[in-house]
Amino acid sequence: MISKPTLAAIRFGAGLGPDHAPPHGAAALWDSLDRETARTVPPVTSWDTRLARAIERRDLRRLRRDGDADAQEALRLLNRSDRDDALADLRATLIRLATAETGFFERLSRFWSNHFALQAKTGTLRFLRAPYAEDALRPHLQGPFAEMLKAAILHPAMLDYLDQNRSVGPASRAGRRRGRGLNENLARELLELHTLGVAGGYSQEDVTQMARLLTGLTYTLDDGFSFRPNIAEPGIIEIFGTRYGGRPVTLDHILTALDDLALRPETAQHLATKLARHFISDAPDPQLVAHMAASYLNAKGDLPALYRAMLEHPAAWDGPLSKTRAPFEMMAASLRALAVDPATILGLSRNETRRFLDGPLRLMGEPHEEVPSPAGYSDAAPAWITPQALAARIDWAMGLAQLVPTDNDPRDFIEIALADAASDALRRASAGAETRAQGIGLILAAPDFNRR
Amino acid sequence: MQQSLSRRRFLTRSLGFGCSAAASPLLTPVTLAAAPGDNRLVVIILRGAMDGLDLLRPMGDPQFRALRPTLAGDGLALDNFFALHPALDGLHPLWQAGELAFAPATSTPYRDRRSHFDGQDHLEAGTAGPLPPALQRTGWLNRMLTLLPQADARTAFAVGRERMLILEGQAAMTQWAPGTELDLSPQSRLLLGYLFAADPLFAEAGLTALDMTGMDLPEDGEDADSAMMAQPAAGDTGALAAYVAEQLRGPTRIASFSLSGWDTHYNQARAILPALGRLQDAILTLRAGLGPDWGRTTVLAMTEFGRTLRENGSTGTDHGTGGALLLAGGALRGGRMFGGWPGLAEPDMYAGRDLMPLRDIRAYAGWAMRDLFGLSASDIARTVFPGLDMGDNPRLIL
Numbered sequence: 049m050i051s052k053p054t055l056a057a058i059r060f061g062a063g064l065g066p067d068h069a070p071p072h073g074a075a076a077l078w079d080s081l082d083r084e085t086a087r088t089v090p091p092v093t094s095w096d097t098r099l100a101r102a103i104e105r106r107d108l109r110r111l112r113r114d115g116d117a118d119a120q121e122a123l124r125l126l127n128r129s130d131r132d133d134a135l136a137d138l139r140a141t142l143i144r145l146a147t148a149e150t151g152f153f154e155r156l157s158r159f160w161s162n163h164f165a166l167q168a169k170t171g172t173l174r175f176l177r178a179p180y181a182e183d184a185l186r187p188h189l190q191g192p193f194a195e196m197l198k199a200a201i202l203h204p205a206m207l208d209y210l211d212q213n214r215s216v217g218p219a220s221r222a223g224r225r226r227g228r229g230l231n232e233n234l235a236r237e238l239l240e241l242h243t244l245g246v247a248g249g250y251s252q253e254d255v256t257q258m259a260r261l262l263t264g265l266t267y268t269l270d271d272g273f274s275f276r277p278n279i280a281e282p283g284i285i286e287i288f289g290t291r292y293g294g295r296p297v298t299l300d301h302i303l304t305a306l307d308d309l310a311l312r313p314e315t316a317q318h319l320a321t322k323l324a325r326h327f328i329s330d331a332p333d334p335q336l337v338a339h340m341a342a343s344y345l346n347a348k349g350d351l352p353a354l355y356r357a358m359l360e361h362p363a364a365w366d367g368p369l370s371k372t373r374a375p376f377e378m379m380a381a382s383l384r385a386l387a388v389d390p391a392t393i394l395g396l397s398r399n400e401t402r403r404f405l406d407g408p409l410r411l412m413g414e415p416h417e418e419v420p421s422p423a424g425y426s427d428a429a430p431a432w433i434t435p436q437a438l439a440a441r442i443d444w445a446m447g448l449a450q451l452v453p454t455d456n457d458p459r460d461f462i463e464i465a466l467a468d469a470a471s472d473a474l475r476r477a478s479a480g481a482e483t484r485a486q487g488i489g490l491i492l493a494a495p496d497f498n499r500r
Numbered sequence: 501m502q503q504s505l506s507r508r509r510f511l512t513r514s515l516g517f518g519c520s521a522a523a524s525p526l527l528t529p530v531t532l533a534a535a536p537g538d539n540r541l542v543v544i545i546l547r548g549a550m551d552g553l554d555l556l557r558p559m560g561d562p563q564f565r566a567l568r569p570t571l572a573g574d575g576l577a578l579d580n581f582f583a584l585h586p587a588l589d590g591l592h593p594l595w596q597a598g599e600l601a602f603a604p605a606t607s608t609p610y611r612d613r614r615s616h617f618d619g620q621d622h623l624e625a626g627t628a629g630p631l632p633p634a635l636q637r638t639g640w641l642n643r644m645l646t647l648l649p650q651a652d653a654r655t656a657f658a659v660g661r662e663r664m665l666i667l668e669g670q671a672a673m674t675q676w677a678p679g680t681e682l683d684l685s686p687q688s689r690l691l692l693g694y695l696f697a698a699d700p701l702f703a704e705a706g707l708t709a710l711d712m713t714g715m716d717l718p719e720d721g722e723d724a725d726s727a728m729m730a731q732p733a734a735g736d737t738g739a740l741a742a743y744v745a746e747q748l749r750g751p752t753r754i755a756s757f758s759l760s761g762w763d764t765h766y767n768q769a770r771a772i773l774p775a776l777g778r779l780q781d782a783i784l785t786l787r788a789g790l791g792p793d794w795g796r797t798t799v800l801a802m803t804e805f806g807r808t809l810r811e812n813g814s815t816g817t818d819h820g821t822g823g824a825l826l827l828a829g830g831a832l833r834g835g836r837m838f839g840g841w842p843g844l845a846e847p848d849m850y851a852g853r854d855l856m857p858l859r860d861i862r863a864y865a866g867w868a869m870r871d872l873f874g875l876s877a878s879d880i881a882r883t884v885f886p887g888l889d890m891g892d893n894p895r896l897i898l
Contacts, residue, residue: 211765211766211814211816214765214766214813214814214816215813215814216813216814218813223813228813228814229812229813229814230812230813230818231765231766231812231813231814231816231818232765232812232818232819233765233818236614236615236818236819240613240615246613246615246617246618251612252612252614252851252853255614372701421616421617423616423617429701430701433701433702433705433706434705435704435705435706435708435709435712436709437705438702438705438706438709439682439709439712439713442682442684442692442709443682443683446683446684446688471698473694473695473698474695477691477692477694477695478691480687480691481687481688481691482685482687482688486685486687486688489688490688490691490692490695493692494692494695495695495696495698495699495701495702495706496695498702499701
């Protein structure tokens, strides 16, 4: 039976470490949320910077096309500095999790980033996952889900990723003049992944109607998001028995539909299930999920009510730890347990970041700046545990243990890193390692430390 | 002398591609399994919903050009009705040699929701309707393995970074991708093995990781020389397919891997080209790498569902229903179309928008497995594809 503070730290937070007292339980996690929300250090690249770089890239490509001899070299330098920004974002986000008071906010941030998963397509906008999360998701983590939904769906990064900027209302002015029409990519994922869930009872007709309603959403590099009435489908559009739209076409029709979607019971069920699966178990207690969904709806879609309902339910505190730490979480937990100085990580050079962080994350199956699909990474416990990904974890754990100058005795370190979540087998094995470093690496690579 | 040079490093070097093949997000796992007999089966999962109508163009259908204003260009004629996408010109000689075939209008039983992720789960689980809990984590290739009495589970292995449902299940599978290194002291290796073995969630993957990185280079130089001769094709897909071919020349009889990049919502004429290139590379590399064994090989390239018959508003296509199954291999009764054509007129469509599937794609896979591995049709309908009506034998195999 694992104690409540250990469960709180490992299941809901960043893990255990010598610099952070474990949260006593639900209340302590809850209290930390406000303080962690306000925390934006170390900084990550802003969305505005990303847009400015994209404009620069577009202009340089034009110059190159027009035969400007210097444009090629300028593009190369721009790409290199963008890649450096992305590596800096990786270092910063890792340190945010590793050094957070409890890490609950940062864990939620990773969850929502995977819920509204996207990555850059080949084009002018690049390396945008961290800036997008900073711009669209993190400000809304503690508010109504509808606000996060609108921020994510209307974000240029999402409009680009799911082709919404290519969709044109067939009866709109531009549609009629140029014979263009719908692209239903975003409309489908909005219903299937972001709100109702695949079991949410919608039909192809609903997807088509939603695609009609979403027309008009687009962006330009120069102005960011924009709503363009001349590509928006005019007329009344009915979705789930509610009529939207009409003349004149306005953005408000879309915002109202997103507000309504956020409050549907199917959405509550979908979000509650996903969140409980993420934190607690691949097969969460149905009563816990029902309690979360009901609390969410009672609170008119307020996300803190959803989190609070999860934390306050007894089933959230059942053992054992049956989920697995994602590679990024495992890295952060290791740094936290070893109390690695944040300045060491933040000071890594481009090549060191690639060798110690970026490359290993890729080998472990979670490359920074990439998602496998609009559905994000699988949240099932076994999904991360493939032989090759596990080999990469072992490799990284052993390497880290050798690099960190530590007088830590594995017998002491296991109490810091795992406390009462350590198995007797791991206590024996780590004490039987040939060197201290190998003993510590063994603890970080062992199943005990890779569960949460 | 070369004590530290382990087998996996040697494999990596001889194939000349290190980690890059496995690291590509477009290439996901290769799974390999040993089975008795001489016949080989390769299943390629095309993730993202491959547009069968673009790969295999029904030029003879009077509706085709009107439905596809930018996607109905001339292809390479296969018969007097269908043409192959011009980017697959490397496969045209296979058609002429009887080593390429299609089922133009097929699909899994998955309908209407048109979710990639659900659709792929159904394709790999091989089930109809919502997945029963007992089948949620088992794939049809794995269930087929359980029917082969001489299949040696210990020599069966899988290569890749992500889990692949189609080969998960009771028949013990090992998953691997070339290029992984693990430098551990013997004592750490021993202790980790002990820890992994005690945890069911980590045991299989953990012990495999330790086993596969712990293999030593064969002492004699002869094996090394022969493997050094294996030349990888250019590019990640080719390199991975070369690796698969090498395994299939050994004791492996069943392999599966996936190719992504088929979700062509926008500007499909250009967007589909890289995916077509990878598919062609994979097939041609398998053919070259298998040498004489190509004659005993069948390749099935299948996708979760087809795409809309009409182009969408941005010269792409959206999620649909029916689509094409591509078959290749020297074991194939190829150079022909299987299963007929539903037509593209409005009343012939599925739901007024998609290609009408004329036959369950599992029936093709089922009959291929029956003829390749000597299984009974009733075993396939009971264990591999529960509840499937196998129908008549399309006689895919020579």
